[in-house]
Amino acid sequence: MSKDIDPGAPLLDRADERLKHEAGLGGAIRAFLDRVRSGDLGSLPVVVGLIIICVVFQTLNPIFLSPNNLVNLLFDCSTVGVIALGIVCILMVGEIDLSVGSVSGLASALLGVFWVNMGWPAVLAILAALVVGALIGSLYAALFNRFGMPSFVATLAGLLAVLGLQLYLLGSTGSINLPYGSPVVSFGQTMVMPHIVAYVLAALAGLAMFATEYRTAARRREAGLSSSSLGGLLLRAIVVTVVLEFVAFYLNQDRGVPWMFGLFVGLVVVMNYALTRTKWGRSMTAVGGNREAARRAGINVRFTYASAFVLCSVLASAGGILSAARLATSSQQAGTGDVNLNAIASAVIGGTSLFGGRGSAFSALLGIIVIQSIASGLTLLDLSSSLRYMITGAVLAIAVIVDSLARRSRVSHGRA
Template sequence: MTDNAGNHASTGPLLDRADERVKHEAGVGGALRAFLDRVRSGDLGSLPVIVGLIIIWTVFQSLNPVFLSANNLVNLLFDCSTVGVIALGVVCVLMVGEIDLSVGSVSGFSSALVGVLWVNQGWPVVLAIVAALIVGALIGGLYSFLFNRFGMPSFVSTLAGLLAVLGLQLYLLGSTGSINLPYGSPLVNFGQMLVMPYWVSYALAALAGLVIFLAGYRTAMRRKEAGLSSQSLASLVLRAVVLIVILEFLAFYMNTDRGVPWMFGLFVGLVIAMHYAMTRTKWGRSLNAVGGNREAARRAGINVRRVYASAFVLCSTLAAAGGIMAAARLASASQQAGTGDVNLNAIAAAVIGGTSLFGGRGSAYSALLGIIVIQSIASGLTLLDLSSSLRYMITGAVLAIAVIVDSLARRSRVSHGRA
């Protein structure tokens, strides 16, 4: 039954509750039981990484009380931002079931390009940054061309790109091997010292809760207009209030030291923008569809080649952005930039955060959660004055566990008809 406006009348049965054979939970207890049912069926979401993060923080805090100090957490946020932006790009290619092994080299090359253009050639810093981002996008465009035109596996093309771009980085830096960026410049200050004013961090925390509430309220209204069940207003308000309280407390705690870094704010802003693009736009739905089943997406009218191209271009562009942020953090561009464990940490962060290696499942928040886990391990081991070899071994073990959990969850979803 519909009213004069064409909407489903509230007196009739809800369309998704009409089948009496299906159990429908209601109330707080029902929501909890529904959550447990989703977990048992393999729909884990961010639960494993959150539990893992709590365990990591508890262990390191018990071993060294400095770990959860405001000063150490501020440093942790600075360090998360650079590789976190790179991991955000890795999420894009993993979502379509591909991989980019050259993100570390692209980040190092972009930092070298900024150093050469800005310091050696005298370009304005803004133009140097824009040029580095454009070159990063072109590298991603080349990968997508090789994949779409010749069917070259992304593993092979990006592995070749890793070596070629690393060679370009070494060529740019020449015999000196490094370029020091000017201390006191806006870029270096942004990477090392700039933090939000207290009132900005508090306002952004409140704004985040408000945005979450408005997004949930909009979705609930649209479902109600379509005659579907929706979250109650009370549950939406409760979720927003809890989020605001948590974020305000974190902002207050950070402000007892230096405050929340602007660099981390930029990273979180990119995560939120990517989350919106992945969940609220046609491109995001196409990304999920291609990663889930390429042939089905093609038959549904999705331009599969364009989706692959956008994923590779975004990945390389964000890798270039991460390299620029890393150069700002270190105040230099060197031959070591982008090497070492940058590739490992960026890819591991995306996977540990919950992005599936099989494609079609993941979110922008995977990069945020995953890089916090990795940097927490690195920070904790550094405070304990333990060898970096342990960090590699522990990070590798956590990555292996994350992949095992993903595989088991995928099997469970298939058996429960949720894949």
């Protein structure tokens, strides 16, 4: 307890008797319902939607929730999921990047050219592709910051230019096969965690969650503010740990948890920490919420925008590299088709606002699982890809409508 705070004094955020303060389990439930009614939905819509999707497809085809299908689903989630993580960054500042699919395709082509055609070590080829992605993001940032070019226009032009460069690099053959059985290809197709590693990581995730929340609660108590009880923190951590351990156990009935999905989740955790626990993350939220207010508060607005553009392009390049590893080829089709749609839809469906200032790294994780679950379910039902496009588009439209209505509700309730 801080020396400046009297232990017997009323808590600072509970001192105003005119404000409503909930206590206990019932109070927590009432507070949650109040937040939902006021438009602060969080991840609730996507979780409910995912449950509905699983129930429907499992009813229509019992293979949907089989361990083998879920392992394949996690492999497929990782490639576009990493790209969606970059989209979360750019949406957080209220901008958009329409070229992430083309940038991922260019990274795939660069991997094939440098590694296979030019004989570079795979690690150097991967680093070179990531550097090119960073340069593309820097160019977008310069066009936006220095010349005021709208991100929509800059990245649309970039989409065409980068796609042309990808086609030029691959030449008349149109594809480059990566060495089958190499560590890069094995990572994208077959490498899974040893069962014990999956169980240990699940336990560490629950422990890390408890440690983070306990530290936050301790700091609030030192500041004289209300905080969650130790029992409540333990209960949440235990529930999360049990769920993760069950997921690991279920996937281990087949091949196990893919390392590629573990990499994706690791990036999500790191990005979540950066967005919620660092000065940079608070700047991203502030700039996306109100650019002028952020500038007057002393935030380096230009740097914040630049970091968002660069991160978005680098993560798009990383997604292209993972996609090439997954398919064992660098081709002209990489990054085309529905990659852009799925990446942007994943971020929005997962809960990141198109209006800026609201979002989470976990939006990419939840959103891509929804998108990939729809694709997997329709594939198992042997339905055409046209239906997948229509259904994905409808889900995206619903997500945007929910976001817009929730934003109106937050404004009317003073929570915007």
